[in-house]
Amino acid sequence: MARRKAMHISNHVQHAVPWRGTRGSVWMAAVALILGASSLAAQEEGGDAGEAEEATAAANTTQGVFSEEQATRGEDVFYNICAECHFEEDFGGPFIQSWAGASVKDLVDEIVATMPEDNPGGMPTEQYLDVVTYMFKINGMPTARTNLPRTTWTRWRSQSTSTPDAVPYTTRDSLSGVRAGIRRCLERADDVDRLAVSAPEVSAWSVQDHLEHLLFSDRNVLGWVLKTLAPPNPETREQFPHEIGLALLARGSIPRGRGPAPDFTLPDGLASADVRAGFEALGALAAGLRTQLAELDACRHTLPHHVLGHFTPAEWLRFLHLHHRHHDAIIQDILKA
Incomplete structure (x- = not known):
């Protein structure tokens, strides 16, 4: 198999290649990905901005929005496919933080459109979602009993809520x-x-x-x-x-x-x-x-x-x-x- 090139995610990341850290710690951004309905989505579906804000406040990755089972599936996908070119640390704090303020849908769409590089979009949608939940997990986000669902992912958005903290390299x-x-x-x-x-x-x-x-x-x-x-x-x-x-x-x-x-x-x-x-x-x-x-x-x-x-x-x-x-x-x- 030809070696895949480094991941290029262009929409919100200034640097084309995810961080390959040169410090002794993986710097994990304390970024809460707020997963809720945007004002636009609420209006499209007959709701209003107030309902959207309430939904946004209620769905926070610090409260758990994906299951352990889903993240485990994502880990399998990562090791079988992504790890041919990437390390886990590539998707630590700087990478996650760089997407703060953008929608999680944008992140998933970009990965679908560009990865794997020799077959973009070639995996089932569920596997792309699973990999994203694995990114959440390695950034210390808690799990829940339910999976990050496929049916509502167009309505999620993310925003930074705190200053990045450092965690030891494990x-x-x-x-x-x-x-x-x-x-x-x-x-x-x-x-x-x-x-x-x-x-x-x-x-x-x-x-x-x-x-x-x-x-x-x-x-x-x-x-x-x-x-x-x-x-x-x-x-x-x-x-x-x-x-x-x-x-x-x-x-x-x-x-x-x-x-x-x-x-x-x-x-x-x-x-x-x-x-x-x-x-x-x-x-x-x-x-x-x-x-x-x-x-x-x-x-x-x-x-x-x-x-x-x-x-x-x-x-x-x-x-x-x-x-x-x-x-x-x-x-x-x-x-x-």
């Missing part, structure tokens, strides 16, 4: 990012004709070299994570990241340069089929960690990074997420050169 976000990165590597491994592409002005490594480096790094860290969750958890943490390690995790990006890579992560000239098989195995391993988020957060065991200091499993997942984004950006530049 282990769940990191794991989602790692899984998305593995899926992108699988997609690139399928594009056999471009694995050998290189651009010395960008990187000394070819596309496959970068994939192998990610494969070996992920395999080492995720294997350790699985093993370290089994022994008893220490009562206190004894070793910590260096200041540079803390800064990198907080900044949310890895700077480019010729930093030293450990020998066991250096490219080894694998067959393309072995690269793909390796990422398939890693995908299954990472998927299994979704049920162990609490254990990951609580674990105080550490594994040293050769430069950045000692990371816990949760910190390592954060690093792997950033590591994938770092090398995927380099691969994109190699292919563009």
